[in-house]
Amino acid sequence: xxxxxxxxxxxxxxxxxxxxxxxxxxxxxxxxxxxxxxxxxxxxxxxxxxxxxxxxxxxxxxxxxxxxxxxxxxxxxxxxxxxxxxxxxxxxxxxxxxxxxxxxxxxxxxxxxxxxxxxxxxxxxxxxxxxxxxxxxxxxxxxxxxxxxxxxxxxxxxxxxxxxxxxxxxxxxxxxxxxxxxxxxxxxxxxxxxxxxxxxxxxxxxxxxxxxxxxxxxxxxxxxxxxxxxxxxxxxxxxxxxxxxxxxxxxxxxxxxxxxxxxxxxxxxxxxxxxxxxxxxxxxxxxxxxxxxxxxxxxxxxxxxxxxxxxxxxxxxxxxxxxxxxxxxxxxxxxxxxxxxxxxxxxxxxxxxxxxxxxxxxxxxxxxxxxxxxxxxxxxxxxxxxxxxxxxxxxxxxxxxxxxxxxxxxxxxxxxxxxxxxxxxxxxxxxxxxxxxxxxxxxxxxxxxxxxxxxxxxxxxxxxxxxxxxxxxxxxxxxxxxxxxxxxxxx
Amino acid sequence: xxxxxxxxxxxxxxxxxxxxxxxxxxxxxxxxxxxxxxxxxxxxxxxxxxxxxxxxxxxxxxxxxxxxxxxxxxxxxxxxxxxxxxxxxxxxxxxxxxxxxxxxxxxxxxxxxxxxxxxxxxxxxxxxxxxxxxxxxxxxxxxxxxxxxxxxxxxxxxxxxxxxxxxx
Numbered sequence: 001x002x003x004x005x006x007x008x009x010x011x012x013x014x015x016x017x018x019x020x021x022x023x024x025x026x027x028x029x030x031x032x033x034x035x036x037x038x039x040x041x042x043x044x045x046x047x048x049x050x051x052x053x054x055x056x057x058x059x060x061x062x063x064x065x066x067x068x069x070x071x072x073x074x075x076x077x078x079x080x081x082x083x084x085x086x087x088x089x090x091x092x093x094x095x096x097x098x099x100x101x102x103x104x105x106x107x108x109x110x111x112x113x114x115x116x117x118x119x120x121x122x123x124x125x126x127x128x129x130x131x132x133x134x135x136x137x138x139x140x141x142x143x144x145x146x147x148x149x150x151x152x153x154x155x156x157x158x159x160x161x162x163x164x165x166x167x168x169x170x171x172x173x174x175x176x177x178x179x180x181x182x183x184x185x186x187x188x189x190x191x192x193x194x195x196x197x198x199x200x201x202x203x204x205x206x207x208x209x210x211x212x213x214x215x216x217x218x219x220x221x222x223x224x225x226x227x228x229x230x231x232x233x234x235x236x237x238x239x240x241x242x243x244x245x246x247x248x249x250x251x252x253x254x255x256x257x258x259x260x261x262x263x264x265x266x267x268x269x270x271x272x273x274x275x276x277x278x279x280x281x282x283x284x285x286x287x288x289x290x291x292x293x294x295x296x297x298x299x300x301x302x303x304x305x306x307x308x309x310x311x312x313x314x315x316x317x318x319x320x321x322x323x324x325x326x327x328x329x330x331x332x333x334x335x336x337x338x339x340x341x342x343x344x345x346x347x348x349x350x351x352x353x354x355x356x357x358x359x360x361x362x363x364x365x366x367x368x369x370x371x372x373x374x375x376x377x378x379x380x381x382x383x384x385x386x387x388x389x390x391x392x393x394x395x396x397x398x399x400x401x402x403x404x405x406x407x408x409x410x411x412x413x414x415x416x417x418x419x420x421x422x423x424x425x426x427x428x429x430x431x432x433x434x435x436x437x438x439x440x441x442x443x444x445x446x447x448x449x450x451x452x453x454x455x456x457x458x459x460x461x462x463x464x465x466x467x468x469x470x471x472x473x474x475x476x477x478x479x480x481x482x483x484x485x486x487x488x489x490x491x
Numbered sequence: 492x493x494x495x496x497x498x499x500x501x502x503x504x505x506x507x508x509x510x511x512x513x514x515x516x517x518x519x520x521x522x523x524x525x526x527x528x529x530x531x532x533x534x535x536x537x538x539x540x541x542x543x544x545x546x547x548x549x550x551x552x553x554x555x556x557x558x559x560x561x562x563x564x565x566x567x568x569x570x571x572x573x574x575x576x577x578x579x580x581x582x583x584x585x586x587x588x589x590x591x592x593x594x595x596x597x598x599x600x601x602x603x604x605x606x607x608x609x610x611x612x613x614x615x616x617x618x619x620x621x622x623x624x625x626x627x628x629x630x631x632x633x634x635x636x637x638x639x640x641x642x643x644x645x646x647x648x649x650x651x652x653x654x655x656x657x658x659x
Binding site: 003004005006013020023024027068070071073076077112114117118121122124125128134136137140141143144147148150151154155157166 | 623626627628629630631632635636638639641642643645646648649650
């Protein structure tokens with residue numbers, strides 16, 4: 001036996017290494033610097049690390065690379081436009097999360113440098129979700145994504161809500177991971193390999209074993225992206241976790257789940273499409289109905305946004321279901337996630353500004369009269385609510401337009417009808433926030449600091465751009481989608 | 492075959508001993524015995540690496556954790572806990588066991604109902620070959636596991652000291 005070095009191109013995984021390494025660097029800094037100074041510098045350092053990774057990622061756009069290729073086998077890591085585009089989404093999520101956290105954490109007494117550390121680790125896992133070309137790496141990336149989130153959810157321990165949030169997230173997350181890894185094992189049993197190209201080649205002859213594997217992996221992803229009927233944890237976890245963590249996971253964990261789901265299901269399990277597309281379509285419909293209908297009765301903005309995030313998972317699932325039979329499915333999903341990133345983080349930024357203390361100022365009634373006290377931020381919140389509903393000219397509208405179009409192209413007319421009807425229903429609870437802000441008088445106040453205002457301004461701008469010029473951005477997502485799938489089919 | 496029968500009988504005996512002993516520490520020790528015998532079974536199946544992992548991870552780390560928790564909580568003695576739950580639980584457990592046994596028996600006597608695809612080539616399960624695989628094909632997942640464990644360790648620290656520092 002002799003050791004044969006696999007082909008390694010470090011530049012390809014450099015963005016991930018930078019992000020994970022930034023987390024490790026923060027940890028080491030505490031050895032050499034006073035704790036207070038580390039706390040002071042942690043956000044800046046996180047932003048620098050994210051910016052470096054962002055530049056590196058942008059530089060890789062348009063290129064296709066593979067790395068960690070062992071002798072005579074397929075590569076572990078693949079970087080194509082699909083992965084690059086998702087990495088941009090994750091890095092922007094991290095960037096906005098830092099901006100909204102800088103002043104929030106000290107205000108509620110949670111200022112700890114570990115927060116940024118764990119956030120960076122989680123981000124590195126998310127980035128790997130889109131780059132993994134092997135089911136083992138998908139599973140590890142999923143865990144690297146999740147474990148820091150379990151801890152972040154419990155950051156405001158010993159507050160009971162936060163402990164409940166962390167415990168629920170941990171138990172259900174561990175349970176779903178177990179189901180997911182069982183699915184991987186069955187797929188391995190059916191195809192003889194965990195490498196995605198080999199799975200693609202063998203899965204259509206896999207019989208019942210392969211189908212069971214696909215079903216269990218669907219359940220595992222369903223938990224991660226909070227799709228009904230695997231959504232039960234979402235409202236409690238989102239409500240109990242510190243709001244910045246909720247914002248981070250409502251975008252990051254969801255997009256991370258969809259990143260791997262698109263890669264695994266659309267390309268590797270594509271030949272089984274006739275079997276899993278109906279299942280995903282039904283799950284999407286249930287998710288849309290439950291998310292949008294239950295959100296109506298929520299008195300708490302975090303719970304409302306939790307159900308709203310369930311509903312948005314439903315819209316993205318529509319695009320996933322469409323992506324086997326329509327060339328626009330994957331790009332619609334990517335565009336939707338891109339628009340969702342800005343809209344949802346913007347809405348959370350305002351919710352964070354409105355939170356007085358931990359868990360205070362998060363009821364919808366606290367939004368009464370905000371329009372008089374801070375007219376610009378109320379306007380921004382109203383704009384985000386319009387975008388989440390899907391009213392033009394917003395990024396949310398463009399995203400929904402592309403998703404519905406792809407669904408119709410794929411011949412899932414009934415699903416598109418469900419999507420449109422539930423969008424109309426969602427108008428009720430989103431616009432009620434606007435109504436409360438403008439039509440009532442109230443005591444609510446907003447904590448506004450430059451960093452948070454920057455985040456709000458940038459997200460408003462991005463949502464507006466995506467709403468006014470969707471065509472140019474859609475072309476980019478189209479390139480990302482096409483290249484991503486071609487490579488895997490060929491490799 | 493003789494070796495297998497001896498090992499199998501002692502493994503089952505150790506498992507029964509674990510279930511029926513009234514002292515939790517004795518139960519844990521029976522479990523160690525069971526793990527060790529199962530490791531020996533792996534050895535007879537030509538899987539030395541899994542046997543060693545079985546010893547170090549299960550008989551080593553996990554049992555130490557069990558014993559630690561049992562002794563820390565002072566829960567050595569089982570008090571009479573029978574009563575709650577009642578009869579239907581026993582019937583349920585019995586029924587599920589029957590289902591499991593019947594499905595096992597049908598697989599054993601009817602041949603394989605499901606044939607898994609065989610991995611390419613002959614699989615060498617010696618520790619050296621596994622080590623080479625780990626650092627050739629799976630070197631990147633191996634590194635990612637490192638990040639995962641680091642995040643978990645930081646998490647333990649964060650959650651265990653949050654009370655004191657959070658109040659500053």
